[in-house]
Amino acid sequence: MKDDITYQVLVNDEGQYSLWPASHEVPAGWRPDGMTGTKDECSAHVDEVWTDMRPRSLREQMSGQ
Template structure:
């Protein structure tokens, strides 16, 4: 991969995050979060916001079991 590729941060309905090249169409099931930039910049953002790696459905199920 080239270092000059711009990325965007995507999220799905399970609140899982992914980096995606800004020039590519967003794949089905994903939506942009509004964060764009270089790869490291986007990775740093994901590290800040994605603090619980469990899918949303699992988090909800586990909290209802309590």
């Protein structure tokens, strides 16, 4: 099955990433990170930039210990 959907990469305040159809309204609590493209292109971008899967609040808490 061919996926002709253009996706965008979203990020939330916790630094978590998600793929979202570019034609859909961005849900509350998320913002575009600037990347749009195919599902594979967006997934590759997320793999490159999201190197620490822990939420931002947990990273901050652990670095303060």
